[in-house]
Structure formats: structure tokens, C-alpha cells
Amino acid sequence: MAQEYLYPEFQVVRDLSRCTGCRACAAQCANGVHRYDADRGQMVSDETRCVNCHRCVAFCPERALKIVKDRQCFRENDNWSGDAIREIYRQAASGGVLLSSMGNAKEYPVYWDRLLINASQVTNPSIDPLREPMETKTFLGKKPDTLRRDAAGRLVPELPPQLELDTPILFSAMSYGSISYNAHESLARAAQALGTCYNTGEGGLHRDFYRYGANTIVQVASGRFGVHRDYLEAGAAIEIKIGQGAKPGIGGHLPGAKIVGDVSATRMIPEGSDAISPAPHHDIYSIEDLRQLVYSLKEVTRGEKPVIVKIAAVHNVAAIASGVARSGADIIAIDGFRGGTGAAPTRIRDNVGIPIELALAAVDQRLRDEGIRSSVSLIAGGSIRSSADALKAILLGADAVYIATAALLALGCHLCRSCHSGRCNWGIATQRPELVARLDPDEGAQRLVNLVTAWTHEIKEMMGGMGINSIEAARGNRMMLRGVGLNEIELGILGVKHAGQ
Amino acid sequence: MDREGQNGFRIPSGCAVSAIFSKEGTRRSGEEIIRSIAMMHERSNGLGGGFAAYGIYPEYKELYALHVFYEGKYSKEQCEAFLFEHFDVVNLSKIPTRKSPAIQDEPLIWRYFVEPLHTKLSESQLDPDTFVSRCVIRVNSGIDGAYIFSSGKDMGVFKAVGFPEDVGAFYRLEEYKGYCWIAHGRYPTNTPGWWGGAHPFALLDRAVVHNGEISSYDANRRNIEMYGYRCNLLTDTEVITYILDFLVRRRGLSYEEAANVIAAPFWSTIAAQEEAEKRRLTYLRNVFSGLLITGPFSIIVGFTGGIMALNDRLKLRSMVVGEKDETVYIASEEAAIRVIQPELERVWAPRGGEPVVIRLHPTAGEKEG
Amino acid sequence: MAVQETYALGQRYIGCGAQWGKITVTQVPGNALGAYLDGGEIEVLCSAQDATGDTMNAGEIVVHGSAGDATGYAMRGGAIYVRDNGGYRCGIHMKEYRDKVPVLVVGGSCGSFLGEYQAGGTILVLGIGCEDRAPVGNFCGTGMHGGRIYLRTRFLPPNLPEQVAVAEPQSADLERIRPLVGRFCEKFGGDPESLLAGHFFVLTPNTSNPYHQLYVNN
Structure with a gap:
């Protein structure tokens, strides 16, 4: 050579x-x-x-x-x-x-690090989260605009399908194929123990994991791998993946070499065949086509599953999210440009998309301006690194956050960013049996439970400091945030004042 | 003049609240309520006091009574032009006041008895209440120096910068007779001295007094603003008033149901209920999750024919209810009740999140007390 | 699932996910007819619109007319028969797995991007009524990496991408086509033998995978 x-x-x-x-x-x-x-x-x-x-x-x-x-x-x-x-x-x-592999590593501003959280002093008491009730239960889904009463005048408590979470932290989509069986099992078991959800990504759902269905979000992406009736029925919610923060606007390609054994069976494609996810869904060339896919999924699941539409944070994200909200989506997931990936073209990962903080703030405000924020829930993802990032996202307006890189780190990932090689020494981003065996799902699930439990405690502690004892009172509570070192345009988009104001 | 909420500045405050309600509709003068709120002088700091009274305008009971502050002649002219364009003004006058060294820098204070012009109303395709509330919001956010601080039928709000007992004397409240009186003494951390910032805060016939500073403020504000409200004052009382207007008038909830929204029980409490009640409470809390109010508050809400008292779900603020015959007394402190009614048949402190809703007896005639 | 008796003009999602039963549609159905179809049968006595048989898993859809764009998108099993023409991107991302081998048969011609990203399954275009030209548009089989496309024509489609290999049918191919043509004629009339006597091309993916050299690790 x-x-x-x-x-x-x-x-x-x-x-x-x-x-x-x-x-x-x-x-x-x-x-x-x-x-x-x-x-x-x-x-x-x-x-x-x-x-x-x-x-x-x-x-x-x-x-x-x-x-x-x-x-x-x-x-x-x-x-x-x-x-x-x-x-x-x-x-x-x-x-x-x-x-x-993994998220954008370039030096772009991290707005989380330019936002500070408030606490109560005198005029309003802080609350001790260890001894007083502190609630993080979150319902994701559409809230009705009108109420119904029966003949006796009692409220009829019927709602569109909701996703009930004990903590507003979910595991973001990572396919079986891009990560290992043991990694998936760890995520599924942790999600169940935590009362939250993990996400299959576009790799289908392994038969062994159908039993975690109540804590599973099944994804439908452009390649439709492993998508069939049982799969759609198996999850607690269905996510249509339009885009991913690490690679907005492009599809995916899992090389045939990784389509082996159960990965092939779960995706329902022959071993060794390339798994190509087209850049767009070829039944969605316009916003009204999205509505068609959303409702066809609702139709096949009798309207029992909330439908999430995941979009990458791109320049016009507020208008797009507004269109998505009007297309029947129950939940919108927004993925910022620092989000991770098993493999993405470097130039796209590093140069396409916008930060989640700005995208989230813009989307939340636009949906409120249009009076449709209650008709859809928001999940923010794309590099939530700590409980502080998660809480700041909620204060900016998110209902919940997606984490994936943080979850992989909990499983032992060291962010060497070589996932695409398939030789992950930590047994995560690999299909080699001898490497997969290195990740013990008992230990992996426990470490994930530990991480999310610790974050949830920290969120409660910060909420208590603000005098807030229920997560919904933190959602969109931007007065609890102040910016440091941000210019007026940035503050305006984030909808927060500068520290000292 | 500086007003609260300008440039996005928000002023926290603590307070005293008090109320008297006659279930038989017996109308009494403002003297008692002034004595009651004066008892809690220590809970105010002279930067705001006010009253709401129901049943005080029987001769105009079908008309909306607008109480308006004007900074000067120019804002009055502008506002009146707007009012004449949208309403049939049946009567207008200065609100009578009594000069006192305790009350300084008063604005022009006018009262208008109005009904929406039929042509404007049908053009707007709104019901009269919504029409009036939109007009109020337009004046308050659009006409500089004009502020409509009371807009209900057969009720009125009277408020100023000062201690509440001085405010009561200033407005000559002994000359009004109502079946329900609500009072407020304010303890803001600071204030630009703007009269509109005093409480009660009212929209249509719903008047709210509130004690405490809520921590969910911006979450609630940003939620309620989706439905056409504009929180100009950035005070808790304002946002609570709009939330109640939204839940009760526009969504058709009862006051009890509205209390289950704004002071929703904890999930653990909900889980312990029987199935139907669990579903009902979960539904209300989930559907209106953005309107859950956390942080300390005790509120008294007056409305035509009734009154509601509510504490936050942790009961971080004090509130006492007393009953004697057909009269109900509510105050931040028991002493403020005893000072006007030593002989109570029943006294209790409502639990956190448990609304106390009192309504006029269906056969209540409005008697002079 | 309950089978509705009659369907409104333009009604969407007819037979969506149906596992059994037979549905007859007499007026033009809306989009996503038979999406996720899982064993049911649908017969459309007129034309169908876009995304017919989207992500279909099993069953049969018969269209006595034309079908719109993206017919059989991502289908993994079952069969779609279209008497007349198919729109753009028919059979896009069809795939097969073990005993699940989807079939899309179009009597007339198809638009461009037929079998784009095809990963499995069989597409058969009979070209009835367009014997003077290739019965497909441009970029047929672009990104194809599995399955097979049979075209009954003497004209090779223009702009065939590099990933597609062209061959004359072998006896195994004819065995594969025969029952499909038989079923087509059973449904829509015509003589199977005279159709089978025509000239066919077989398009399959080029075995030298062109994607391997696209990327360099960074």
C-alpha cells in the first residue's frame, strides 16, 4: 500500500x-x-x-x-x-x-453550560426532596381540548393514548445491530425497572424482548426493518423516525457484515444483506404524507398507541414541528446536532443541524404561539449529559428527555468513537459473540438503573430548591433559568433573561 | 408611570387575605371587612391593599361595571373613545373617594356601567363575557396609562397603594352594601407604586386575592397565554385569575374540579382512591398538567353567588374558616375573624388542596344587614 | 377485525393490518390501502391510489386498474397484482426473509425508480400495451441489493444503474414467473402462454457490492 x-x-x-x-x-x-x-x-x-x-x-x-x-x-x-x-x-x-461514530465533537457552543437554574430564598420556601413528596411522573401524549360529561354531569375521563413515565428520562433509539443483544437487554430491563421506556431503533424487536413491550418504543424508519403487525402491537408507543441529529437528511446503512444471526432474524432480512435505510420515507414526500403514515399506524393499532415523530433539529425546526403537531403526532422528539450515532458521514455529523437547546426553545414557543402545545408532547435529545442538562431542557419546555450516549457510557462505553468498526471491546457496538459476552446484562441494567435513579434524585433536589414539587410545574418554567455570557439574540430564542436581570 | 410587569420584571410578595360571605345574601357594609383586614396590619407593608364586593350595584345588576385607573386626561380620552366604540355606556362617574394623607398619588378613578354594543357583539361572534374580557385585555395591554381593574356585573374592586384599612376609608366602603366582601393586604418586596398592582385582581366577576409566591409561575403563565390571555403584571394573582377563568368559564369545570387541577393531589394520594375517583383525578391532572400550581399559596376567589378558598397542596400558607349562622368568614389568621365575630359556631383550617366552596342559598334574598 | 361492507370514495387505510377476510372495494380507495396487510385479501374493482400495500407482510391485493406511487413500499410478503400501470417507485425497498417473498405484478408499465433499494422479493412488469418501448421509466433498480425484477420487453430500460446486472431468464426464472402470470390472467383475463412466450429481462443486484468502498473510517 x-x-x-x-x-x-x-x-x-x-x-x-x-x-x-x-x-x-x-x-x-x-x-x-x-x-x-x-x-x-x-x-x-x-x-x-x-x-x-x-x-x-x-x-x-x-x-x-x-x-x-x-x-x-x-x-x-x-x-x-x-x-x-x-x-x-x-x-x-x-x-x-x-x-x-458518536456525536459531533467540534467546538460549538453548548448552551446548557450557559444556562443557570434558580433557587428560592425567603419569598418562597425551598422543599426538602428527601422528606417531602417530589413528583417526576410524566404523561406523554395529546391532551384533549374539550371535556365530555355523562348524563349525570360526571367527567368522562377518556384520553388519547398516553405514555406514562415515572421519570422524564427515556432511552433513545439504538437499533439491535448497531448495538449488541446484551446492550439491548440491559436497556430493556433498566427501562422496566425505572418505569420508563427504551427505543428499538430501526432494527426490529428481538423475540426475547417482546416481554418488555410495556417499556418499549418501537421505531418505524424508512427501511421498515422488522416492521410488522406484531411488532407495532408489541410496544407502548410507535416512533416514526424522520431524522436523527447526528445525520439529518440522510439515511442509514448497516453493512451486510453486521447482519448476522439474530440481527438478521430481527430485521427480517437475509444474513449478509446490506440494511439500507433510505434518506426519506418514500411514502413521505410532504407534510400531508406524514399524516397518512401516522394515521395508518394508528389504524393498524386501533388508536391505542401514541405515535412519536422524531425529527432532527434543523434550521426551520419550529415550523416543521408545528406541521408535525398538526399531522396527528402525539409526541414530537427533537434530536439536536450533538446527538450520537453508530456511524455518520463526518461532514454531515459536524456541519448539519442546530443545537438542541435553541431548537427546543424555538419549537416550544412556536407551539405555544399557535396554541397547540397541549396537543403534543415534546421529547428533547441530542447530548443530554447530566441531570442538569435534563432539567434545563424541561425548564425550556420539554416534557421529557432522551438519552443514549449517556446510557452507553453507563454501560462502559469510553467514547472512543469507533463504533463503526464493529470491534467494540466493551461489548456494546459489536455483534461478535466473544465481545458481546463482555457486557453482562445484569450489571448493565443495574448501572443504567443507578444512573437514571441518581439523575432523578438530582432533578428532585434542584426542583426542591426552586420550590417546585412536581415536574409539570417545571415544564416550560423559563423564569427559573438565566443565561450567562449569551447575547440578546440567543437570550431571545431561549426565552430567558440574563443573569442579574 | 412605571407599572409592574414592565420590562419583564416580576415582584414577589406576601400578604394577608380575608373574606365575609352571607349565604342568605344579606348585604352588609364594608366596615367589618375593613376591621378584619386591619387586624392583620403586620402582614402588609403599606404597598398595596384592596377589596372586592358583590351585590353592591343592584340598580345596575345587568350591566358590566368597569372600574378604571387613568394616569391622566389623555389616557382617559383614548380609553373612553374605545369604550364608546364598543359599548353602550349607561352611566359614568368618578368613583367617590375621601382624601387622606395615608393615600397619595391617586390616579383618576372612573366607573362605567356598560353593555356591549349589539352590532359589535354580533360582529365579534363572541358571547358577551368573552367580548368584555377581550376588551379589558385590549385596554390594559394596549392603551398606555389606562387600566381596567374591575369588570364584573353587580360587583366591584377597590384597590390602591397603601395599607388596606386606609384604602377602605379612601374608597368610602362603608357606603356600599354587599353579600360578599374580600380583602387583601399586600407585602411586596418592592413596587413601583402602581395602583393596578394592588389586589384583588379581577376579570369579569371573578376576583382573586392570594397570599404567597408560586414557584410554577412561568410554567403556568406560558400555558395560559396559549389561550389568549396576556399576563402583563407578572403577578401570581393575575395568572391564577386567568387560570380560573379558563377552567371554570371556558372549559366548564366546577370550582371543585378546578381545585383538583391547580392544587392537584399527589400521585400517591390519587393512587389510594377508588377506581373511578382515581381516573377522574388522573385525568384532570394529566389534561391540565400545565396549570398545576406549586409553591405556597392561599387564595380566595369571589364570583357571582359564591366564594372559594383554597390552599396549596402542601399547605404552606395559613388560612382559617369560621361560621356563624348563615355567615362564613375566611382569613389568613383566626384573630382577623374573631375581631368581627367573636362567637363562631365552627372554626377550622382547610387542608392543603381541599377547596372550600360556599354558595348563596338558592332562596337567598338580598336583605339589608 | 370487522370487515366493513362498503367503503367511501377516497377512504384511506382500507384493510390496514387485516389478518383475514376478503374486502372488495368498488370506488377509488384512498392512500395506504392494505398497509401492513397481514393475510387478508383486498380486491379493488377500479384504480388504487398511492402507497398501496405499504409495509405489507402477507395476503393479496388485486387492483383492476392502475395503482399509484410507491405501490408495495417496503413490502415483505404477500402479493400485489395491478392490471394496468404502476406509478413511480413501485416495489421500493421490497425485502424478503426466509419463506416471505413478496410479489408485485404490474400488467402495463411502471414509472421511474421501480424497485429502488430493492432488497428482496419479485417484481414482474408485463408491459402489456407498451410493446414498443421499455415498460419502466428511468433509474430502474437504483440501489438494488437483493431480489429480482422481471421485465417482459425487448427494450432494456434506459439509465440502468451500475448496481444492476441484466440477464436473460433461466429456466428457474421461468418457473418463478409462470404461476405469477397464471394468477394475473386468472384475475384479469388473457392467455398466460402467449404472455410467457414474450421476451424477458431479469434484473438482479450486481454481486460486487458498490457500497463497500464508499467510506473511510475517521
């Missing part, structure tokens, strides 16, 4: 005074970085293969390993960064479209 001018990004530092040559590192690394050199009588490393996933570091019994950034550098240039140069070398050598 021709010279590629690409050098290792990481250095494997092995403390030979500690290394016993036990070869645990070699056993753990599916990328083949570590190897025992019998001639030299010691472990050696091939750093070109290292993705910095920390698996070897975590499993080295002697703490002899460290992965550090390689100091190899280009001549300093504020315009041509090392990444920009390396990407050109990659494309010049291959002619390929750059493909990346």
Missing part, C-alpha cells in the same frame, strides 16, 4: 517495571494492539491499531498501562488543524467519504 502519512494518534505507555507479561491486555483488545514478543520476552504494542478505548487499561491487573495522546505534531497552524490535515490524507489515500 502507498504511504498514507498517518501516524498513531495514541501512545501505549507500558510500565515494564510493573508488567508481568500476563497478556490480559492482549486478550482484551479486539483491535490487536498488544502482543507478547517471545524474542524480547515482553509485551509489545502496535499503536496504529489503538482506538483509546481503555479496555486494556481497565483490565491490566498491575496498572502497568496508560494510553496517552501521541505528541507527534504538525507544525503549528491555527487554520489547518492536525485533524483537518489527517482527514485529507485519509481521503487522498482512499477516495472515501469520511465516516465517524
Whole structure:
């Protein structure tokens, strides 16, 4: 092969005074970085293969390993960064479209970090969440505009279908295929234990997981993989995926190599065949066609399942969401441009879409301006990193948030951003049985339960500080937010005042 | 003049509330209510006081009584032009007041007895109440220096910057007779000294006094503004008034049902109910989730023929109800009741979230007390 | 599910998800006729509109007329027979799995993008009445990566994409077509043998997967 001018990004530092040559590192690394050199009588490393996933570091019994950034550098240039140069070398050598995993890693403003939450002092009491009731139960779905009473004048408490959650945090769509069976099982079990939902993504629903149906959102995306009547009936809600924050406007492509065994059976396509999700749904070329798909799904499920429409946060998101709300959707999920992905073209991931904070604020306000906010619930996703981000989203106007990257981190992901290789050493983004086995669903489910439980506690603590004891009183309560270091346009879109005002 | 809510500034305040209601419709003068609210002088700080009285305009009971503050002649001219364009004005006059050193900087205070012009009303395709409420909101948000602070039939709001007992004397309330009186003494953290910011806050015949600062304010405001209301004052009382107007008048809920919305029981309480009640409460809380009010409040709501008292569901504010014969007394403190009626047959503190709704007896005749 | 007796003009979602029963439609039905159909039979005695048999899993739809755009979108099983013409993007993203092999048969011609992204199943276009030209529009089989398209014509469609391989039918192909033509004639009349005597092309995906080299890991 021709010279590629690409050098290792990481250095494997092995403390030979500690290394016993036990070869645990070699056993753990599916990328083949570590190897025992019998001639030299010691472990050696091939750093070109290292993705910095920390698996070897975590499993080295002697703490002899460290992965550090390689100091190899280009001549300093504020315009041509090392990444920009390396990407050109990659494309010049291959002619390929750059493909990346996980969310946008570029330096764009993170508005969550420019928003601060209020607390009560004197004029209104804060509430102790550990000893007083603090409610996070959330219903997602359309609320009726008119009430019905029976002949005796009693209210008839009939509602369009609702999704009832104990906490306003849901696991976002990740398909079986892009992540492993054990990862899916962990999510499903955690969702059940937490009283929330996980989302199948566009990979169908494995037969083993039908029993978690009450905590499952089944997705219908453009490829319609694994979509059939039983599948639609199995979930608590149906999500139509129009777009994804990491790659708005484009489809997906799971290579045939990953369509093996149960993945093939669950998607209902032959082993080894590529799973291509077209960019659009080919029965939706216009907003009225969306209505057709929403209602055909309602028709086939007798109107018993709320329908979520997931859209990527793009420039005109407020108008689009308004159109979606008028197309029969019960819930709109908005995915910001920092959202994760198993694989997306780098240029699209890094340059297309807008931040979730601005998109959410604009959508919530537009729906209120048009008086239709009650006819639809909002889920915000696309890099919710902590309970504070989640609560800020709710204060801006979300009913609930979607998390996925945070959930994967809880399962052991180290954000090495190599999901597309299929060699995930943590058993998450892989279908190799020996790697999948590394993720114990008992432990995985427990870690997810721990994470969401802890976040929910933190949300309650912050709510209590504001004197709010029910999550619905936080929803859209923007006066509880202040901006720092934001300009007037940003403040205007977010609908918040600046700190000190 | 600066007004509250301008530039988006919101002023928190604490308060005292008091009310007297005659179930038989016996009309009494304003003297007692003034003595009651004066008893709680410590709970006010002289930056706002006010009253609402029902049954005070029997001679005009079919007409909407508009009470209006004007900053000056110009705003009066503009507002009157608007009123004459939309209403048949049957009577107009200055509201009689008594000069007092305790009440300063009064605006022009006028009263109009009106009914919507038939042509305007049919053109608008609205019912008269909605027509009037829209006109009130238009004046208050559109005409600088004019503020309609009372707009119901056979009732009126009287309010000012000052201690409530001084406000009562200023408006000569001993000269009015009503079957229901509600009073408020305000303790705002600060105020621009604008009279419209005093309480009660009223829309049509619904007048609200409120004690406490709610923490759900902006969630409630942004929700209710979807339905055509504009919260110009950024006060809790204003948003609570609009919420009640929306739930009771526009959605047709009873006051008891409205209380199940704004002071909804906790989910754990709902779960303990029998099935039909559980479904009813879940329904109300879910459908109107944006109108749940959290944080401390005790409110008294006056409306034609009735009154409701309600505490927040954690009961973070005090409220006492007393009964003697056919008269019901409600106040932030028991002493404020005892001062006007030492001999009560029954006294109790309603539980958090449990509405106390009192209505005129169906056969109530309006007697002079 | 209860089978409705009569259907309004333009009524959508007729037979949506039906698992059994036979539905007869006498006036032009609305979009998404037989979406998610799961075993039921639908016979339309006139033309049908768009997205007929969308994500269909089993059963049969027979259209005594033409069908609109995206007929048989993402269908995974069952059969659709259209007497006259199909719209754009018919059989788009059809797929098959084990014993589920969907069939779309169109008597006349189809618009462009026939069998786009096709991942499985059989599309048969008989070209009746357009013997002087290819019975499909442009970009037939673009993105095709499974299944097969049979065209009864002497003219190869224009602009066939690189992912599509063209061949003459083998005996196995004719065995596959024969019952479909038989059923078509059973429903709409005509002589199966004279149709089968015509010339066919078989379009299948090019086995050298063109997507493999599209991406480079970053």
C-alpha cells in the first residue's frame, strides 16, 4: 500500500517495571494492539491499531498501562488543524467519504453550560426532596381540548393514548445491530425497572424482548426493518423516525457484515444483506404524507398507541414541528446536532443541524404561539449529559428527555468513537459473540438503573430548591433559568433573561 | 408611570387575605371587612391593599361595571373613545373617594356601567363575557396609562397603594352594601407604586386575592397565554385569575374540579382512591398538567353567588374558616375573624388542596344587614 | 377485525393490518390501502391510489386498474397484482426473509425508480400495451441489493444503474414467473402462454457490492 502519512494518534505507555507479561491486555483488545514478543520476552504494542478505548487499561491487573495522546505534531497552524490535515490524507489515500461514530465533537457552543437554574430564598420556601413528596411522573401524549360529561354531569375521563413515565428520562433509539443483544437487554430491563421506556431503533424487536413491550418504543424508519403487525402491537408507543441529529437528511446503512444471526432474524432480512435505510420515507414526500403514515399506524393499532415523530433539529425546526403537531403526532422528539450515532458521514455529523437547546426553545414557543402545545408532547435529545442538562431542557419546555450516549457510557462505553468498526471491546457496538459476552446484562441494567435513579434524585433536589414539587410545574418554567455570557439574540430564542436581570 | 410587569420584571410578595360571605345574601357594609383586614396590619407593608364586593350595584345588576385607573386626561380620552366604540355606556362617574394623607398619588378613578354594543357583539361572534374580557385585555395591554381593574356585573374592586384599612376609608366602603366582601393586604418586596398592582385582581366577576409566591409561575403563565390571555403584571394573582377563568368559564369545570387541577393531589394520594375517583383525578391532572400550581399559596376567589378558598397542596400558607349562622368568614389568621365575630359556631383550617366552596342559598334574598 | 361492507370514495387505510377476510372495494380507495396487510385479501374493482400495500407482510391485493406511487413500499410478503400501470417507485425497498417473498405484478408499465433499494422479493412488469418501448421509466433498480425484477420487453430500460446486472431468464426464472402470470390472467383475463412466450429481462443486484468502498473510517 502507498504511504498514507498517518501516524498513531495514541501512545501505549507500558510500565515494564510493573508488567508481568500476563497478556490480559492482549486478550482484551479486539483491535490487536498488544502482543507478547517471545524474542524480547515482553509485551509489545502496535499503536496504529489503538482506538483509546481503555479496555486494556481497565483490565491490566498491575496498572502497568496508560494510553496517552501521541505528541507527534504538525507544525503549528491555527487554520489547518492536525485533524483537518489527517482527514485529507485519509481521503487522498482512499477516495472515501469520511465516516465517524458518536456525536459531533467540534467546538460549538453548548448552551446548557450557559444556562443557570434558580433557587428560592425567603419569598418562597425551598422543599426538602428527601422528606417531602417530589413528583417526576410524566404523561406523554395529546391532551384533549374539550371535556365530555355523562348524563349525570360526571367527567368522562377518556384520553388519547398516553405514555406514562415515572421519570422524564427515556432511552433513545439504538437499533439491535448497531448495538449488541446484551446492550439491548440491559436497556430493556433498566427501562422496566425505572418505569420508563427504551427505543428499538430501526432494527426490529428481538423475540426475547417482546416481554418488555410495556417499556418499549418501537421505531418505524424508512427501511421498515422488522416492521410488522406484531411488532407495532408489541410496544407502548410507535416512533416514526424522520431524522436523527447526528445525520439529518440522510439515511442509514448497516453493512451486510453486521447482519448476522439474530440481527438478521430481527430485521427480517437475509444474513449478509446490506440494511439500507433510505434518506426519506418514500411514502413521505410532504407534510400531508406524514399524516397518512401516522394515521395508518394508528389504524393498524386501533388508536391505542401514541405515535412519536422524531425529527432532527434543523434550521426551520419550529415550523416543521408545528406541521408535525398538526399531522396527528402525539409526541414530537427533537434530536439536536450533538446527538450520537453508530456511524455518520463526518461532514454531515459536524456541519448539519442546530443545537438542541435553541431548537427546543424555538419549537416550544412556536407551539405555544399557535396554541397547540397541549396537543403534543415534546421529547428533547441530542447530548443530554447530566441531570442538569435534563432539567434545563424541561425548564425550556420539554416534557421529557432522551438519552443514549449517556446510557452507553453507563454501560462502559469510553467514547472512543469507533463504533463503526464493529470491534467494540466493551461489548456494546459489536455483534461478535466473544465481545458481546463482555457486557453482562445484569450489571448493565443495574448501572443504567443507578444512573437514571441518581439523575432523578438530582432533578428532585434542584426542583426542591426552586420550590417546585412536581415536574409539570417545571415544564416550560423559563423564569427559573438565566443565561450567562449569551447575547440578546440567543437570550431571545431561549426565552430567558440574563443573569442579574 | 412605571407599572409592574414592565420590562419583564416580576415582584414577589406576601400578604394577608380575608373574606365575609352571607349565604342568605344579606348585604352588609364594608366596615367589618375593613376591621378584619386591619387586624392583620403586620402582614402588609403599606404597598398595596384592596377589596372586592358583590351585590353592591343592584340598580345596575345587568350591566358590566368597569372600574378604571387613568394616569391622566389623555389616557382617559383614548380609553373612553374605545369604550364608546364598543359599548353602550349607561352611566359614568368618578368613583367617590375621601382624601387622606395615608393615600397619595391617586390616579383618576372612573366607573362605567356598560353593555356591549349589539352590532359589535354580533360582529365579534363572541358571547358577551368573552367580548368584555377581550376588551379589558385590549385596554390594559394596549392603551398606555389606562387600566381596567374591575369588570364584573353587580360587583366591584377597590384597590390602591397603601395599607388596606386606609384604602377602605379612601374608597368610602362603608357606603356600599354587599353579600360578599374580600380583602387583601399586600407585602411586596418592592413596587413601583402602581395602583393596578394592588389586589384583588379581577376579570369579569371573578376576583382573586392570594397570599404567597408560586414557584410554577412561568410554567403556568406560558400555558395560559396559549389561550389568549396576556399576563402583563407578572403577578401570581393575575395568572391564577386567568387560570380560573379558563377552567371554570371556558372549559366548564366546577370550582371543585378546578381545585383538583391547580392544587392537584399527589400521585400517591390519587393512587389510594377508588377506581373511578382515581381516573377522574388522573385525568384532570394529566389534561391540565400545565396549570398545576406549586409553591405556597392561599387564595380566595369571589364570583357571582359564591366564594372559594383554597390552599396549596402542601399547605404552606395559613388560612382559617369560621361560621356563624348563615355567615362564613375566611382569613389568613383566626384573630382577623374573631375581631368581627367573636362567637363562631365552627372554626377550622382547610387542608392543603381541599377547596372550600360556599354558595348563596338558592332562596337567598338580598336583605339589608 | 370487522370487515366493513362498503367503503367511501377516497377512504384511506382500507384493510390496514387485516389478518383475514376478503374486502372488495368498488370506488377509488384512498392512500395506504392494505398497509401492513397481514393475510387478508383486498380486491379493488377500479384504480388504487398511492402507497398501496405499504409495509405489507402477507395476503393479496388485486387492483383492476392502475395503482399509484410507491405501490408495495417496503413490502415483505404477500402479493400485489395491478392490471394496468404502476406509478413511480413501485416495489421500493421490497425485502424478503426466509419463506416471505413478496410479489408485485404490474400488467402495463411502471414509472421511474421501480424497485429502488430493492432488497428482496419479485417484481414482474408485463408491459402489456407498451410493446414498443421499455415498460419502466428511468433509474430502474437504483440501489438494488437483493431480489429480482422481471421485465417482459425487448427494450432494456434506459439509465440502468451500475448496481444492476441484466440477464436473460433461466429456466428457474421461468418457473418463478409462470404461476405469477397464471394468477394475473386468472384475475384479469388473457392467455398466460402467449404472455410467457414474450421476451424477458431479469434484473438482479450486481454481486460486487458498490457500497463497500464508499467510506473511510475517521
